[in-house]
Amino acid sequence: MKDTYILGIESSCDETSCSIVKNGREEIATVISSQIDIHKNYGGVVPEIASREHVKNITIVIEECLKRANMKIDLVDAIAITYGPGLIGSLLIGLEAAKTLSFIYNKPLVPVHHIAGHIYANSLEKEMKFPLLALVVSGGHTELVLMKDHYKFEKLGGTLDDAIGEAYDKVARVIGLEYPGGPKIDELAKEGSPTYQLPIPLNDDSYNFSFSGLKSAVINLNHKLTQRGEKINKADLATSFQTVAISSIINKTKKAIINYNIKNLIVAGGVAANNGLRNEINNLGKELNIDITIPKMKYCTDNATMIAAAGYYAYKMGRVADLSLNSKSSDKLH
């Protein structure tokens, strides 16, 4: 059978990325230009700056990717693009580049939902087997999604307020860690003990999550201790927060696995890079005797490899768009 090569482009937040993936499973080349060093001066992503950086980087990143793949664009079968959700100005830069390539080289344009991209990062590890449960944990999403087949997404539950990554970043900022705080808390948590008492979020029968109460509890505790002039043990606070946040995710995931008789669990999104979560998910897999897939670290945070992988399955299903395709800052996973 003829091989299918998808060129993916991702620019939804602060990474400009291009990748070429063969048959949805094999990475040929990927280039990621990260803007973290610029945004960390402001404690978070500044949308206007992000857009300008994408404009500067997009053509360089695409050219470099083709060079590393040692491929001419004529050999690519389709162009996959993150159309949303994300920062609208950032999304538009990638979309215009993708449309231009699609038009000039006469290649089908395949729209990819950013979270579908995170989910399909798992197909770079092994073939996705259905039905499966996807635990989506990123900067903007925390969801449990049941998939009975490719692109059949059934949301079982999600966060009622903050996403898990958002809570990580806010807690990190309060305790004086640099943006993005998630990986910094993860590192600190390795050194501490869960000595601070924090409330367990939304300990109910639903598949929903809530992290804003936990986040506020950490902020209030930090404030109270500072006012009293007491020294805060940052490592212990990081461990206390991480322990409660992860146990909430694990409890709900476990419930869904049992109730839906799940045999395959995949993890998706930037927070899938969290060492504490990776350990607990692997333990859960052993406890329940189910198959676990977690993307490699480099495929957890934003990258175009996952977009090209997701784009392959979308392309095979005929999910192509014309040049009227527009970016969307928010959109339901479909």
Ligand code: KG4
């Ligand atoms: O998926 P992603 O790259 O962007 C979105 O689509 O949102 O996720 C970014 C989020 C940020 O909140 C970042 O702090 C978090 O993922 N993150 C982590 C870790 N690495 C990235 N959170 C906890 N532990 C980590 N190791």
Ligand code: ZN
């Ligand atoms: Zn993402």
